Amino acid sequence: MTVTLNAYNVISARCAAEYLGMNESLEKGNLVYKIDVFLNSSIFRSWKDSIIALQTTKSQSRMCEELKLTSHCIDAVASRASVDVSRVDWSYTYNRKKLPEENGNDPNLNGIRSRMVPKDWWVEDLCELEVDLYKRVVITIKNKGIVSSEVIGEAAKAYAYRRFPGFNKGAFQFNDVSKCRPILDTVVWLLPSEKGSVSCSFLLKLLKASISLDSGETVKAELVKRIGQQLEEASVNDLLIRAADGEGTMYDAHVVQKILEAFVMRDMDSEPQLEDGDEIQEVRKPGILSEASKLMVAKLVDGYLTEIAKDPNLPLSTFVGLAEMVSNFPRPGHDGIYRAVDMYLKEHPGISKSERKRICKLMDCKKLSVDACMHAVQNERLPLRVVVQVLFFEQVRANASSGSSTPDLPKAIRDLNSASYGSSRSATTNTEEDWDAAASAEELRALRGELAALSMGNGGTNDKVNVIDAKSHADRAAMSKMKGLLMSKRLFSKIWSNKGGQGENSGSDSSESLGSANNLEEAKSTPSRKGRHSVS
Structure with missing residues (x-):
């Protein structure tokens, strides 16, 4: 009877021969010797046959380990995978898209076809192995130190x-x-x-x-x-x-x-x-x-915060904690964190004034772009103090870009910028809460009117506020409220304390400054804000 040995049955035949004692001690040229010669001269010299033989060791794993057949198969596969790609001339599986030069179609070869083998030519064939065999093969390849x-x-x-x-x-x-x-x-x-x-x-x-x-x-x-x-x-x-x-x-x-x-x-x-x-x-x-x-x-992180802010169950502490981890990283602009903060305020309308104040500390109003400023000054979700800051720095930037001097400011703001706190300590708790409350549409219009008045040189005293564009009763009422807020030097001291204080963020009372670049030279004069803008 003739038995044809191949990669699929040679391991089983070798185990059977060992079990039957068909070795050299019994007779020269016995089956064990012949199979070993066949393995070394044929199977282990073929890339795919070595992999097939290795897979068949699973059925007789214990005996294959004792006879070191598994180790020999692994070493044969690893040795082939470690061969220099210029010497690879056997068939292999490679389904991924090749580069032009790998297909011999590189136009720079001037018509001379050159067969290039990718460095990872062997990885797909090894995917057929079970995980334990795969692990041993890759470890052997790594230990050879060539790949x-x-x-x-x-x-x-x-x-x-x-x-x-x-x-x-x-x-x-x-x-x-x-x-x-x-x-x-x-x-x-x-x-x-x-x-x-x-x-x-x-x-x-x-x-x-x-x-x-x-x-x-x-x-x-x-x-x-x-x-x-x-x-x-x-x-x-x-x-x-x-x-x-x-x-x-x-x-x-x-x-x-x-x-x-x-x-x-x-x-x-x-x-x-x-x-x-x-x-x-x-x-x-x-x-x-x-x-x-x-x-x-x-x-x-700014982009990530914008996405997770859409989760109505996201705790504020988690949002703020992630943002603060990168707060000392230098950033030329704060539009990204502004989007994230605005998204959180939008999806969590029920947060308290103190929480609203805390999250807004993450922003630096000086680092908002013109588009972000246009959105912020019309954003009814932001606390009033943040809107005031945005308006102020936008006006400073607009004057810097136009080459004109910064207009005279009310005495309360001038005293604040010079760190003169005076004795104005009579602001009530209700006034403090007004600053941290979300700005209403009427208050936003009143603030823009006040800043427009300053830009035309009509402001400049601490007890007179010129109101423009306050035609309706609601506008006049909001402007009256703004007068009371603007007159409190104590509150402005808190808002602008970074001017002479501890390096605090201009976007809040006490948050850390995230950098010094104001991009004043890139700003344009503030355009009309009659429509609501979106920053995305």
Whole structure:
């Protein structure tokens, strides 16, 4: 009887021969010897046959381990994957789109067809392996030290996409959690340590999957740390991680806070060292944050806050906590955080005056663009004090751009700018609450009229306020109320205390200044505000 050996049956035949004792001790040239020769001369020299043979070891795993057949198959596969791409001349699976030069269609080759093999040519074929064998093969490839970390990362990515349907689109479908969890843990464990070996978007997909599968805290912590190392590459969509059932909120902001903490920790990656003369020198490591990275993350957080602010159950403390984590990052403009604050105020109309005041401290009115200012001065959700600040800085910017001097201000504001608090301490609690209350439409019109009067040089005393465009009874009543507010030097001292105080944010009483760029030279004269504008 003739038996034809091939990649599908050779491992079983080798195990059977060993079991039957058909080795050299019985007779020279016995079956064990012949099969070993066939494996080394044929099977292990073929890329796909080596993979097929490795897969068949699962049926006789114990004996294959004892005979080291599994190890030989793994080493054969790893050796082939580590060969220089210029020497790859065998068939392999590669379904992804190739570059023109990889197809030999590069126009720069002047008609000379050259077959180029992609560096990650082998990753799709290994996706056929079960997770335990896949892990051992990739570890062996990594230990050889020939394949780059980017290719190893691409292999892990391809395996995750193959094993988890919908993973590429962020739609996780785990039919058997007990089987999927070890696969995910293995993919995370195999990720190269080098930054950039996989994209931040892929890492965030892994984190979302680990949360869905309820993976161990070690796996989640490792992913959070790695995401923090390259957070500037992420998008707002990547960060929108659904909260677990029963959490009460739509998105898991707590895990994003952990990611931000990991990102900020990179900025502490510097060590003071003593040099000659006992002079301390700061040695900065490659992971240190650049100003560009901080700016990108600040914009990312602004966009993220705008999205999660739509959740009616989002606590104010969570929103403010995330915003404050990037408050010291230099940003040329504050339109992004203004959008986020406005969205929160829109979706949470029932918050108290103190909460409204607290969230508005996150903004710097000096750093709002002209469009944002146009929106803010008509925004009835903002506290009155914020609207006053926006109007004031808009007028300063308009005069700076036109080359004219800043108009005379009422004495209350002049005293405030010079840090002269005087003895005006008689403002009542009701007046203080008026400043923190949302501005009404009538008050907004009255404020714009007051500022227009100042721009024409008609203002300048602390007891006379020139009212224009207050034709209706409601406008006159609102303007009368504004007179009382404008006369309180104590309240203006609080609003403008950053002029001579502790570096406070101009968008609030006490929030920290986020930078000094005012962009005055880019501003235009304030246009008409008769319509409501939208900043998106």
